Amino acid sequence: MTDPIQTNAMGTPSRLQGKFAAIAGLWGQFGWTVRLAMVLLAIFVLVALLGPLISPHDPLAGSLRARLDPPAWQEGGSWTHPLGTDRLGRDILSRLIAGARISLTVCALVIAIAGAMGTAVGTLAGYFGGWTDRIFMRLVDLALSFPVILLALLLGAISGPSFTNIIIVISLVLWSQYARMARGETLKIRNEDYVDLARTSGLSDFRIIGRHILPNIAPSLIVIATLQVGVVIVLEASLSFLGVGVPPPAPSWGSMVADGRSYITSAWWLCMIPGLAILLTVMSVNIVGDALADKINPALRGRNI
Amino acid sequence: MTQPILSARGLGRVFKVRHRGRMQDLHAVTELDLSLEPGRTLGIVGESGCGKTTLNRMLLLLDTPSSGEVRFRGKTFSEMSATERRDFRRAVQPVFQNPFSSLDPRMRVGKIIAEPLSTIPDLSKADIARRVAEVLEAVGLRAEDARRFPNEFSGGQRQRIAIARAIASKPQILMLDEPVSSQDISIRAQILNILKDLQDEYGLGCVFISHDLATVRFMAHDVVVMYLGRVIERGSAEAICTRPGHPYTKAMLAAALPPDPDAPEPELPPQGELPSPLDPPSGCPYHTRCPLSMDVCAVERPPMLPAPHGGLAACHLLAPERSQ
Amino acid sequence: MLKLIATRITEALIALLLMSLVIFLLSRLTGDPVALMLGDGATEADRQALIAELGLDRSLPVQYLTFIGNALTGDFGRSLTASAEPSIDLVLSRLPASLSLAGVALVFTLVIGIVFGVFAAVMHNTPVDIAARLVALVGQSVPSFWLGIVLMYVFAVQLRWLPTSGYGQWEHYILPAATLGLFTLAAITRLVRASMLEALGSEYIKLARVKGLSEAVVVWKHALANSLIPVITFMGTFFAVMITGAVVVETVFAWPGIGRLAYESILARDFPVVQTVVLVITALFILANLLVDILYVIVDPRMRSRG
Amino acid sequence: QADELVVALSTFSEETMTPWGGSGQRKTYLDLAYEYLTYIDPETGEAVPGLAQSWDMSPDGRTWTFHLREGIEFAGGYGELTSEDVAYSIARLIGEDSRAGPASAMRRAIASVQTPDERTVVVNLNVPDFELAKGYFGSGQQLGIVSKAYFDELGADEAQARPIGTGPYVLENVTSGSEILMTLREDVGDHWRVNPEFETVSFRVVPEESTRVAMLQTGEADIAPIGFDSIPTVENAGLRIVSAQATWSPVVRFGGLIQTDPARYNPDTPWASREVRQALNYAVDKQTIIDELFQGEATIAASDTPVPAWSEVEPYPYDPDMARQLLAEAGYPDGFDITLKTFTTAPGAELPLMAEAVALYWQDIGVNTTIEPVDWPSIRTAWTQGQASDYVWTHRGFPFASAANGLEAGFMQDSLFASFTSPELEAMIQQFSSEEDAQTRSALFTEIGQYLRDEAAGVFIALANEPYGVSDKVGEWDISGAYGWNFDRATRAQ
Amino acid sequence: MVHETSRGEGAPLLEMRDVSVQLGRQPDAPALIENVNLAIQAGETVGLVGESGSGKTTLGMALLRLLPPLLDKGLSGEILYQDRDIARLGKNELAAIRGGEISMILQDPMASLNPVFSVGNQLREALRLHATASGSLEERAVAALESVKIPSAQARLANYPHQMSGGMRQRVVGAISLTRAPKLLIADEPTTSLDVTIQYQFLDLLKDLQRRLGMAMLFITHDFGVVARMCDRVAVMYAGEIVEQGPVRDIFARPAHWYARALLDSVPTLDTALDRLPTIPGSPPTVGARPAGCRFHPRCANAQPQCRTAPPTVTLGAGHTARCWFPLGAQAGAA
Numbered sequence A: 001m002t003d004p005i006q007t008n009a010m011g012t013p014s015r016l017q018g019k020f021a022a023i024a025g026l027w028g029q030f031g032w033t034v035r036l037a038m039v040l041l042a043i044f045v046l047v048a049l050l051g052p053l054i055s056p057h058d059p060l061a062g063s064l065r066a067r068l069d070p071p072a073w074q075e076g077g078s079w080t081h082p083l084g085t086d087r088l089g090r091d092i093l094s095r096l097i098a099g100a101r102i103s104l105t106v107c108a109l110v111i112a113i114a115g116a117m118g119t120a121v122g123t124l125a126g127y128f129g130g131w132t133d134r135i136f137m138r139l140v141d142l143a144l145s146f147p148v149i150l151l152a153l154l155l156g157a158i159s160g161p162s163f164t165n166i167i168i169v170i171s172l173v174l175w176s177q178y179a180r181m182a183r184g185e186t187l188k189i190r191n192e193d194y195v196d197l198a199r200t201s202g203l204s205d206f207r208i209i210g211r212h213i214l215p216n217i218a219p220s221l222i223v224i225a226t227l228q229v230g231v232v233i234v235l236e237a238s239l240s241f242l243g244v245g246v247p248p249p250a251p252s253w254g255s256m257v258a259d260g261r262s263y264i265t266s267a268w269w270l271c272m273i274p275g276l277a278i279l280l281t282v283m284s285v286n287i288v289g290d291a292l293a294d295k296i297n298p299a300l301r302g303r304n305i
Numbered sequence B: 001m002t003q004p005i006l007s008a009r010g011l012g013r014v015f016k017v018r019h020r021g022r023m024q025d026l027h028a029v030t031e032l033d034l035s036l037e038p039g040r041t042l043g044i045v046g047e048s049g050c051g052k053t054t055l056n057r058m059l060l061l062l063d064t065p066s067s068g069e070v071r072f073r074g075k076t077f078s079e080m081s082a083t084e085r086r087d088f089r090r091a092v093q094p095v096f097q098n099p100f101s102s103l104d105p106r107m108r109v110g111k112i113i114a115e116p117l118s119t120i121p122d123l124s125k126a127d128i129a130r131r132v133a134e135v136l137e138a139v140g141l142r143a144e145d146a147r148r149f150p151n152e153f154s155g156g157q158r159q160r161i162a163i164a165r166a167i168a169s170k171p172q173i174l175m176l177d178e179p180v181s182s183q184d185i186s187i188r189a190q191i192l193n194i195l196k197d198l199q200d201e202y203g204l205g206c207v208f209i210s211h212d213l214a215t216v217r218f219m220a221h222d223v224v225v226m227y228l229g230r231v232i233e234r235g236s237a238e239a240i241c242t243r244p245g246h247p248y249t250k251a252m253l254a255a256a257l258p259p260d261p262d263a264p265e266p267e268l269p270p271q272g273e274l275p276s277p278l279d280p281p282s283g284c285p286y287h288t289r290c291p292l293s294m295d296v297c298a299v300e301r302p303p304m305l306p307a308p309h310g311g312l313a314a315c316h317l318l319a320p321e322r323s324q
Numbered sequence C: 001m002l003k004l005i006a007t008r009i010t011e012a013l014i015a016l017l018l019m020s021l022v023i024f025l026l027s028r029l030t031g032d033p034v035a036l037m038l039g040d041g042a043t044e045a046d047r048q049a050l051i052a053e054l055g056l057d058r059s060l061p062v063q064y065l066t067f068i069g070n071a072l073t074g075d076f077g078r079s080l081t082a083s084a085e086p087s088i089d090l091v092l093s094r095l096p097a098s099l100s101l102a103g104v105a106l107v108f109t110l111v112i113g114i115v116f117g118v119f120a121a122v123m124h125n126t127p128v129d130i131a132a133r134l135v136a137l138v139g140q141s142v143p144s145f146w147l148g149i150v151l152m153y154v155f156a157v158q159l160r161w162l163p164t165s166g167y168g169q170w171e172h173y174i175l176p177a178a179t180l181g182l183f184t185l186a187a188i189t190r191l192v193r194a195s196m197l198e199a200l201g202s203e204y205i206k207l208a209r210v211k212g213l214s215e216a217v218v219v220w221k222h223a224l225a226n227s228l229i230p231v232i233t234f235m236g237t238f239f240a241v242m243i244t245g246a247v248v249v250e251t252v253f254a255w256p257g258i259g260r261l262a263y264e265s266i267l268a269r270d271f272p273v274v275q276t277v278v279l280v281i282t283a284l285f286i287l288a289n290l291l292v293d294i295l296y297v298i299v300d301p302r303m304r305s306r307g
Numbered sequence D: 001q002a003d004e005l006v007v008a009l010s011t012f013s014e015e016t017m018t019p020w021g022g023s024g025q026r027k028t029y030l031d032l033a034y035e036y037l038t039y040i041d042p043e044t045g046e047a048v049p050g051l052a053q054s055w056d057m058s059p060d061g062r063t064w065t066f067h068l069r070e071g072i073e074f075a076g077g078y079g080e081l082t083s084e085d086v087a088y089s090i091a092r093l094i095g096e097d098s099r100a101g102p103a104s105a106m107r108r109a110i111a112s113v114q115t116p117d118e119r120t121v122v123v124n125l126n127v128p129d130f131e132l133a134k135g136y137f138g139s140g141q142q143l144g145i146v147s148k149a150y151f152d153e154l155g156a157d158e159a160q161a162r163p164i165g166t167g168p169y170v171l172e173n174v175t176s177g178s179e180i181l182m183t184l185r186e187d188v189g190d191h192w193r194v195n196p197e198f199e200t201v202s203f204r205v206v207p208e209e210s211t212r213v214a215m216l217q218t219g220e221a222d223i224a225p226i227g228f229d230s231i232p233t234v235e236n237a238g239l240r241i242v243s244a245q246a247t248w249s250p251v252v253r254f255g256g257l258i259q260t261d262p263a264r265y266n267p268d269t270p271w272a273s274r275e276v277r278q279a280l281n282y283a284v285d286k287q288t289i290i291d292e293l294f295q296g297e298a299t300i301a302a303s304d305t306p307v308p309a310w311s312e313v314e315p316y317p318y319d320p321d322m323a324r325q326l327l328a329e330a331g332y333p334d335g336f337d338i339t340l341k342t343f344t345t346a347p348g349a350e351l352p353l354m355a356e357a358v359a360l361y362w363q364d365i366g367v368n369t370t371i372e373p374v375d376w377p378s379i380r381t382a383w384t385q386g387q388a389s390d391y392v393w394t395h396r397g398f399p400f401a402s403a404a405n406g407l408e409a410g411f412m413q414d415s416l417f418a419s420f421t422s423p424e425l426e427a428m429i430q431q432f433s434s435e436e437d438a439q440t441r442s443a444l445f446t447e448i449g450q451y452l453r454d455e456a457a458g459v460f461i462a463l464a465n466e467p468y469g470v471s472d473k474v475g476e477w478d479i480s481g482a483y484g485w486n487f488d489r490a491t492r493a494q
Numbered sequence E: 001m002v003h004e005t006s007r008g009e010g011a012p013l014l015e016m017r018d019v020s021v022q023l024g025r026q027p028d029a030p031a032l033i034e035n036v037n038l039a040i041q042a043g044e045t046v047g048l049v050g051e052s053g054s055g056k057t058t059l060g061m062a063l064l065r066l067l068p069p070l071l072d073k074g075l076s077g078e079i080l081y082q083d084r085d086i087a088r089l090g091k092n093e094l095a096a097i098r099g100g101e102i103s104m105i106l107q108d109p110m111a112s113l114n115p116v117f118s119v120g121n122q123l124r125e126a127l128r129l130h131a132t133a134s135g136s137l138e139e140r141a142v143a144a145l146e147s148v149k150i151p152s153a154q155a156r157l158a159n160y161p162h163q164m165s166g167g168m169r170q171r172v173v174g175a176i177s178l179t180r181a182p183k184l185l186i187a188d189e190p191t192t193s194l195d196v197t198i199q200y201q202f203l204d205l206l207k208d209l210q211r212r213l214g215m216a217m218l219f220i221t222h223d224f225g226v227v228a229r230m231c232d233r234v235a236v237m238y239a240g241e242i243v244e245q246g247p248v249r250d251i252f253a254r255p256a257h258w259y260a261r262a263l264l265d266s267v268p269t270l271d272t273a274l275d276r277l278p279t280i281p282g283s284p285p286t287v288g289a290r291p292a293g294c295r296f297h298p299r300c301a302n303a304q305p306q307c308r309t310a311p312p313t314v315t316l317g318a319g320h321t322a323r324c325w326f327p328l329g330a331q332a333g334a335a
C-alpha cells in the first residue's frame, strides 16, 4: 500500500521504479566478475568518503617505538594495528583508508580538469574542423606522445612535489586522450542528421554543441574517465617513486608503495599491502570500464592506454 | 504562373578533395536552375553521387554554394533580415533518409519535435505541448509518445516522428531527401501516404529527392533528372516516367524492374560504369554510357532542348536538325 | 609519401622549437647549477664569477637564442656539472642503452601481445581468453617500479636465474625489458583482442570463410592484418610510454639510459644536458611517429591514396 | 670472479677523471688512482705522511713546506713524482676552470707555490692556516697529485679522460652511467702505501637502494652503501655491515639567522628567538630517532658537524615539558606554524623520514609542521641567494677537513652557505683563526661548539654513520671516517 | 532455362528440414528463424523475399554455417546437401564444402573485401584452392576478373578494394565467390547497395554466369522486381517463417498468403498514377515479440480468431504452398 502523500512527495512512483528496474536490469546483465569489481569499487568509494569516521588511528600520527610492526596475523603483530605500521610507526590501515581518499580526490580532480580541458578542445576541434581542428589536434598529438614525465619531473623539481602539481601534471598527461576521443565522437555526431536538423531549426553552434553534441559524447567520455582512474593511480605511484608525488606525510597509495619499496624483504607489508590495494582497485576499475564500454560503445574497448 | 517560393539559379558546388595526393575539384552540382511554386512537389531523381543531397543541403542553407544563388520568396539569404531568416528556418523543413540518425537518441520525442519551435519567440510551453500533440497525431502516432525516447520506436515510426518534427513549425516547404528509401516496403507505402495527405491538407510545397522513379512518380508533379551534378531532363512526372526524352532517363526506367515475371526486355538497357565526378567526361556527361552516342556527344555539351513530352532534355538527339 | 615526410618534418621542427622553449623556460624557473658547483665557504664574488663564466648572467632570450643558434650548428652546449663535456656526447653515449632496451621491450611486447590477443579473441570466453585478459588487467594495474622490484626479488634474489641489474649481456635485458614492456604488453593484448573480435565478426572474414580458406589463414592473415592497424596507431604512444617507463626502470635496474640521464640532469639543473636530452627524445619521438606513419601506409593501403 | 671487487655506488657524480674536474664524491673511485700529500689517521684525526714524507709550518701559519717521498712512480711510465707535479696539481686545482669544491676558498688562501728543489714544495698563504696539511692538502680533500709530464705530453683535453696518478690502480674502462673499471698497475709491485689484493675494482652506479641491497644478496656486489633500514636485511642474508663512523650529521637548519647580514636576517620568525630554538631542540627525542631510524648507527649530536673536539659539549636532552615551557616564555604558549623543507642526498636518504619524525615530535609541543619536499638544488639556490629566510630545512653537515675553514664556511657572513651568524660568534671564529697556540686554539674551538649548542644554531640530531653492506668475498675492509674509502686496502677473504 | 534440362527426378540439391536458429542453445531462447522447410533443385534459382529483419540473412548464413558463435549454437534441424547434413559438419569439412560446393555473395560489397589486401591477392587465394583448374595463377586471376566484365583486368589485380567503385567491388566479390564453380550460390541481397542501372547490369551478369556454370542459386532480396527477373521459384518470409513458396508466376499472379498479397500491392508502379497506395498497417514484430499463431495476424486485413493458433501449410498447386488458415487462392479455387 502506498501512502498517497509520500507518493506525491517522491514524484511518480512508476518512474522511480522504472529507474530502479533499469539499474537492476543493467546489474543483471553483468557477469560475476564485473559485479565483484563493482562491489569492490563501491567499497573503495565508501571507504574514501567515510575516511576519518572508520579509520582506527590518526593516519599521520605515529610512534617511532612502534615502527615496522607486522600485520596482526604475522608473528609479532597485534590487532591494534591490523595491517601493521610503517617506518614511522603509523597505522597502515588508517593510512590506506586516508590514501583511498587522497587517491579518489586526485582521480576526481584530474579527471575533472583533464576531462573538461580535453572535451572542450576535442569538441570544438571536431565541430568546427578546419584550422581550429588542425591546430588543436597537433597540440594533442604533441601532448599525447611527448614524454610528459620529463615535464612532470621539471615541474616537481621546480616547485617541489605538491598536491596541485600532481594534479596539473597528470592532467597534462591525460587531457589529450579526452580531446582525441571527444573529437572523434564529435566528428561522428556532427555528421548525424539531427545536428543538421538542429541547424535548420535555427539553433546556434554553441547551443547545438550543448544540446546535441555533449550529451551524446558523454557516455564515451565517461568510459574513458572510468578507465583512466587506474591510469591516474598508477601514474601517481610512479611520480611518487621519482620523488614528485603526493608530498609526505599525506599518504597516497602510490607514495606508500614507493616509500615501502626498500622493505620488500624485511617488512613486505609496507609496499605489498598498498600495492595490492592499487592492483585490486585498478583492476576493478578496468573491469567495470570495459563492461561499460561494451554496453555504451564497444569501439572503445581496449583502446585506452 | 505564380511566383516561385523557392528558386535556384546557376547553382554550383565544388568540393576540394584530396585525390592521388593532389587537391582536386569535385563538381558535385553544376549550373543548376530550379524553381518551386507553392503547393507543388518537385521530384529530383538521379543515381547515387549525382549531387542530390548536395543540392538539398544548399537549398536548406546548410551548405554554401560555390556559385549561383538560392532565393526564398525572391530574396537571397544575404539579402534577408534577421526576421526573414527566422521565417525561412520555419518555412523550410527537411526530412532526411535515415530516421535513426535524424533523432537525437538522448532527447525525448516531444523535445525533438519542439526544437524547431524553440527559436520562435512568444510561444508558451503549453502552446508547444499542444502543437507537439497535434503533429504527432497528424502522422498517426499518439500524443503520449512525446514522453518516450526514439529508441523505443521502429524505423517507420521514427520516420513519422521526423515528419512530425518537420511540420511542427507549420512550414511551407518540406525538403524530402530519400525519406523512404531506408524503409521496408510495407512501411514505405504508409509514409508515402502520410506525406501525400499532408501535402493535400496543408498545401505544402515539397522537394522530393529519390533514386526511384516509381516513388517520384507517385509523389511529384514535376521531375528533374540529374546526372553527374547536372540537370539532364525536366518535365512533368507523368511525362518523364512514360515518355522520357533522354537516353539516361530511359535506362533508369529500364532498370526499374517491374514486379512481373513476364515483363518484356527493355530496348535500351543500361550499360557501363558511372564515371567519377572527379574526372567527368567531356561533352555530354552521359556519352560514355549512352548506346546512342554520336561523335558530337563527346565534344559538345548539349543544351536543354524541348522534348516531345513538353519538358526539356539535354540531348543532341533532340536538336531540331536531328529530331527529323 | 615524400610530401607526407616533408610535412611531418616541418611539423617536427616546429614541435622541437616549441618543446625546447618550454623546457628552457621551465628549467630556469628555480634552482641553478651555480649553487651546486660552489664549494662550501664560497662567497658572493665567487658566485658572480661562476655565473659569468657559465654565461648565465645574460638575459633569458639571449641565452635561448644562443642555445638555438648553436644547436643549429650541432653544438648543444656543454654540461655544466661534468667538466664541461659536450652535452650531445653525453646524450649520445647513453642513447644506445635506451634504444636497445626499448627495442627488446618492443619486440617482446609485440610478439607476446599479438599472440595473446589473437588467441584470446579466437578462443573468446574460454580459459585462454580469461587468462589473457587477466594478464592484461594486471599489467595495466601495477606501477612499474613496484613490478620491477618484485621481479628482481623473485627472479634475481630468490631464484637466482637472472642478474638483478646492470647493462651488458643479454641476461641483463630480460627483467628491465619485461618490466618496461608489461604495461604495453597489456595494452597491446587488449587492443589486439578487441580489434580481432571486431574483425572476426566482419563481412570480409565471412567472405574469406566462404572461399573455403582454412581457419588458420582466416585468423592469421585476414583478421590479424586488419587488427594490426590500431596496434600501429598505438605505436606512436608506445614511445612516450617507453620513455616514461624508462626513467623509472632505468633507475631500478641501474640501466645507463637517457631516461635516467634526463632525470639526473634535471635534479642537477644541468640545463644544457636537460635541453639536449629533451630535444633528442623529442626528435626520436618524431622519428618514431614518422615511422609509424610510414608503417601505416604499408599496412593500410587506404592511407596510400591520401598522400 | 674472486679477483674482482664490485662496488655498487648510488652515483658517480660527474664521471670526470681529474681531481679538479668535479665534486669530491668522485673520490670513491678516483682515490684508487690518485694519492695525497698527507693522509688522515682515523683514530686521531691528525695528518700522517703521504706523498709528503714530512712538512713544516711557519709559526704564523702562512708558510708551509712539504718534503716529498722519494722513488714514487707514476702509473703508465710517466716517471717519478717531483715537486713540479705537486705544484702543477695545486695550480690546476685552484685554476679558473677548476670545478672542485674547495677551489675558490683555496684560490683565496694560496698566494704562491715554490719548488726550490725536486723534493720540496713551499706554499705561501695569504691568511694563516694552521691546518693546511690535514685540511686542503690532506686525503680528505681533492688535491690528488697528477703527473705534469703526462699532461704536457698528451695535452689537457686528451689527458683528462684518463687518470694517471701514483695510486695502485689505473682506469681500464668507463661505461658511461654504468661502470667504472679499475685494474691494478702492472708495476704495483711494492707500492709505498698499500698492498692491494683485488686485480680489478669495478664500480657500478646503482641509484636505487633496494637494487643495491639485492645485488649484495645475490653476490653481484661486494660492497655497497645501504640505508639504515636495510641493515637487518643485509645481516639476515649473512653479510656484514661496515660503517663509516660519524661521517655526517643530520640537522635541522633555521632560515634567516645570518644576524650579521641584514639581507639574510629575518627577526620576525618565531625561531629568531633563542628560547624557541632551544624548545625545538628539547622537543625531539633524538635517541629514539637514532635507535629506530638510524638502527643505532649514530650518536646524539650536541652541536653542529661531527668534530671530536665537541664531544664534551652536552647535548639537549629530550624534555618536551621544558620545550613547552620555553615556548610559553618566548610568547608561543599555543605553538606556531612552521614549514620544514626536506630533500634527499647521498648519504642522507633518511632526511625526509627524519623530517617526518621531527615533525611528529614538534607536533607534540604544538608546533604545527608542514613538510615540503624539495630537491637539493632548489634549496641550495635559495640558500645562496639569501631567500631561505622563512622556513627551516633538513640538512646534513660534514666533518670539517680543517676546523678554521669549516667554521668560516658555516658561520661567517662572508660565506654563502653560512647557516647561522652572530657578532659574538664571528669574533670568536676570527680569534680562533688567528690564534697560533695549539692549546688555546683547541679551547677556543670547544668554546665555539658550546656557543653553537647554547644558541641552538640548529636542531642537532645526530652524528650518523654511513653503513655499507659487505659480502663475504671481502676479508678485511674498513672505511676510515669521511672520504677514506680504502678500497685499495680491501683484502680477499680466505 | 537451365533448370529445365537439369532438374532430375532425384533428391533436391539442398534441402532444409525444420531449420530453426535460436539465440543460443536454451530451448526457450528467442528464435530468429523457425521451422524452415525449403528445397533447392540443381540449377534452379529460388528467391527468398521478405522485409528487413524477417531472417533472410540468418537463413543464408545458416546454410554455410557462417552464423556468429551464439547463433551457430542455436541452429537446429537438418540442412541436407548431397549425402551430408551441413548442420552437423566440423570445421574442416565445412571448409571443404565452402567455396567449392556452396558459395555465397554477401550483402555488402563495400565490407566483403578485406581492405588491406589487393584484389589480386584475395582472388588468387581462392584460385589456389581450386586444384583442378589449369593455367597459371595469374592468367586465371585475369580470366576470373574478365568473366565478371571488369575492364583492364590485368591492371585491376593490383588495386585495393577502396580504389574501386561499389559496382566493381560487387563484381570482384562475384568473381571470388564463383572461382571454384560452386553448385549452389547463395546471393544475399547482392544488389541493394548498388544503383539501379548498375544493379541491372550485375543481375544480368549473375544470370549469365549461372547459365555458364549451371549452378543453383538462392537469391535473397526484398525487391519483387528483382525476384520477377531472376527467379524460378520464390519463398516469402515473414517474422522468421516462410509463409508462402511456389513458382514465381504462380505467386505473382495468385498470391495465397495475405501478407504476400499486400506486399505486392503496396509497391508503387511507373505506369499508373495513384492517389494512395494500399498499405499494411503496423510494422513487423521484433524477434522477441512475435505473436503466437499466425505471425501476421495482428496486421492482417482478414484476421479471424482462429489465426491466433498456428496455421496449417496448404498446398495450392504444384510446389505452391502457404501457411495460412484462409489462403486467398484456395478461396478463389473453391469459388
Ligand SMILES: Nc1ncnc2c1ncn2[C@@H]1O[C@H](COP(=O)(O)OP(=O)(O)OP(=O)(O)O)[C@@H](O)[C@H]1O
Pocket (backbone or CB within 6 Å): B015, B016, B017, B026, B027, B028, B046, B047, B048, B049, B050, B051, B052, B053, B054, B055, B211, B277
Ligand atoms: N563534403 C563533401 N566533401 C567532398 N565531396 C563531397 C562532399 N559531399 C558530397 N561530395 C561528393 O559530391 C558528389 C555528390 O554527392 P551527393 O551526396 O550530393 O550525392 P547524392 O546524389 O545525394 O548521392 P546518394 O544517392 O548516394 O545520396 C559525390 O561524388 C560525393 O562524393
Ligand SMILES: Nc1ncnc2c1ncn2[C@@H]1O[C@H](COP(=O)(O)OP(=O)(O)OP(=O)(O)O)[C@@H](O)[C@H]1O
Pocket (backbone or CB within 6 Å): E023, E032, E050, E051, E052, E053, E054, E055, E056, E057, E058, E059, E068, E071, E222, E286, E287
Ligand atoms: N547475432 C545476432 N544476435 C541477435 N539477434 C540477431 C543477430 N543477428 C540477427 N539478429 C536479428 O535477427 C533478425 C533477423 O535478421 P536477418 O539479418 O536475418 O534479417 P534479414 O531478413 O536479412 O534483414 P535485412 O533485409 O535487413 O537484411 C533481426 O531482427 C536481427 O535483428
Ligand SMILES: [Mg+2]
Pocket (backbone or CB within 6 Å): B052, B053, B054
Ligand atoms: Mg544523398
Ligand SMILES: [Mg+2]
Pocket (backbone or CB within 6 Å): E056, E057, E058, E107, E188, E189
Ligand atoms: Mg539481410
